[in-house]
Amino acid sequence: MELSVVQGDITEQGVDAVVNAANRAVRGGGGVDGAIHRAGGPEVLEDCIRRFPHGLATGDAGWTTAGKMRARWVIHVVGPNYRGGEKDRSLLTSCYARALAVADELGARSVAFPLVSAGIYGWPKEDAIAAAVCTLRSTPTQVEEARLVAFDAGTYAALVAAVDA
Template identity: 60%
Template sequence: MTTTVTLVQGDITAQSVDAVVNAANSSLLGGGGVDGAIHRRGGPEILADCRRLRASHYGRGLPTGRAVATTAGRLDARWVIHTVGPRHSTDEDRSDLLASCYRESLRVADELGARTVAFPAVSAGIYGWPMDDAARIALGTVRATPTAVEEVRFVLFDTAAYEAFAARLD
């Protein structure tokens, strides 16, 4: 099966998909950017699920490059897949960790039976990853990862992010 990759400029919390991927921090307890928006719009059920995960399997937080799912609360989705992207570094190549965010999120999506998944540009906001390189890694990893997901939708917040992904899509 071939996965269709689409690009949308807009708000990831407004997407009607099976799973929305959250660019989370390791605490899983909400934050800024995409993480804060998902928690605000999704409501307290997402935070409650995250707290249960912290109390059981992830007492020290979710490791960078890993992914885990919770309810989507009031989002128009069934699940939120939380993944922790790496901070960009000029001293150390962390691209494998960023690629792992996409692979692990697709693995979790497959376990859930999700057929449509919306991704943000993981690590390209407050974590400082250059958008062009974030797009290269995201698109390359999604294309190379075997999955039953039928549509991967990259939901990009602004024109610059959309254009960076569009330039890499072809």
């Protein structure tokens, strides 16, 4: 699998699936979650309500339509809330592994990932990057390209350094 890094808007990526860093309710929110729901339109929320009537557990993943986005699917993952006391790294790595498993079930060959839990949930950025890169590299998958999408230049530079290391 090719592991690539781009700086930009995850909602505009030309991939089969984009990964959403969702909350447990999977009903939209801030950050990446809010951006995906705004870009995808009401179809994303409607599909979330239908597919996840009770939400998703931390570390788990599920998919919906991508609505009006270029991607075909959104793979929703629920990262651990470090600021809220969820500091079990296996929950964070599970998000990436489960997203790849869901992508395989869907037949997705290209998937764009945000840096899960490193925003409002406060996971230390350096460790969030290490967890993402290590898990994406070590998880067996049929996905041909995993694209890490950085919103800002600092995160982009740190991701490039980790991928190139």
